[in-house]
Amino acid sequence: MDTHLRKKVEDIIGEIIEISLLENQGCTSEVRKIVTDGETYLLKSSFSERYRNWLKQEAKVLKRLENKHIIPVPKYYGYIEEEKSSHVIMSFEKGIPLTLALENSNSIDEKKLLIKSFGQLLQQLHQSQIIDSLITTENWLDYQLARAEKYLNSGDTDGTLELLNKLKTSIPKSVKQTMIHGDCTTDNVIVKDGKVQMFIDVSGMTVGDPRYDESLAIRSFKNNEEFIKAFYSGYTRYMVSNDEFLFFDKGLYEFF
Ligand SMILES: Nc1ncnc2c1ncn2[C@@H]1O[C@H](COP(=O)(O)OP(=O)(O)O)[C@@H](O)[C@H]1O
Ligand SMILES: [Mg+2]
Known part of the structure; x- marks a missing residue:
């Protein structure tokens, strides 16, 4: 340094x-x-x-x-x-990202407990009171689409014009906005004492569409039925449809 x-x-x-x-x-x-x-x-x-x-x-x-x-x-x-x-x-937080904790664990039951605790922590965030000073825009999704377009125009994104146009015509029916993390992958939560306990990498934390967090949270185990079940035993407030998952994870997320 x-x-x-x-x-x-x-x-x-x-x-x-x-x-x-x-x-x-x-x-x-x-x-x-x-x-x-x-x-x-x-x-x-x-x-x-x-x-x-x-x-x-x-x-x-x-x-x-x-x-x-x-x-x-x-x-x-x-x-x-x-x-x-x-x-x-x-x-400095003692603990490791959930991605690593899941890799390190040899037991399916332990992995399921970790994933359930991730669901619980995310539910806690989505149900927590709105912090006014973190509101960045009235309509989070519109703002993200505009941001995606900006990144597309600057040529610095994996998303394509075709994908952006598709997203604009398939916006999911709106749901109540909540506090969200904004990049809620298994890399960006920390496990301590066998449980997911903390969010890191919080630049996107604001009031927005909770389905974005939910989609990114489950993206790494979307095809594992047992793990999905474990997640939703902790996150009980809503379950994204497949179309919603695709819109957020295979759609919007491509631009960032
Ligand atoms: N407060 C912290 N305490 C301990 N380790 C951390 C902390 N914040 C981040 N890390 C470690 O650094 C890595 C990168 O941090 P992160 O904020 O996710 O950066 P990036 O935006 O580059 O993804 C994390 O995966 C985690 O291992
Ligand atoms: Mg990160």
Whole structure:
């Protein structure tokens, strides 16, 4: 880490004793564990314009959730913008992403318990009270379609014009908007003590369409009937139809 950034980080958390790159990296960032005298922190850094924007939004969300104790997310410590990079400092959480916990487990029953707890945590989010300061738009889905179009025009997306046009003509009947995570894959929730207990990677957390979260949550085990059953034993408030799943997971998600 260059000395300029290090100094800025130390202004927030005090003298750094140790820095290490995490074994598990994400797709949009570089993550490091930072140890000081009394605490352990996570430094998340992004470099491209798009990912820096997402990181800035993540910092905003974490800051707004600070002291609210409604939604379990890492604790926010600070945000730093450099000329060519942006950085968020948050609490380092002991635990592992659900994707890894599922890979590590050899027992089907244990995997089912993990997945059920994921359903429970997501249900808790979708039923939690709306946090006004996290509302970004009146109609989340319209806004996401406009965002998809913007990414398409800039040529930086897997989605195609054909897919976007198809989505625009097959918008599912609207449901009540709720608090959502906005990128709720098994990579972005943390398992501690055998249960999914926390959301990470929260730049998309806002008020929106809960079916997007639900679709991304089940995407990695959609064809496993037992796992789907386990998920819905924890997430009991609604079950996406196949068309809804396709619209969100094989549709909208392609653009981001
Ligand atoms: N607060 C945290 N404490 C511990 N590990 C974390 C924390 N936040 C992220 N990680 C680890 O870093 C990885 C990447 O973080 P994430 O926020 O998902 O980045 P990306 O946006 O690049 O996907 C995660 O999969 C997880 O292993
Ligand atoms: Mg992630």
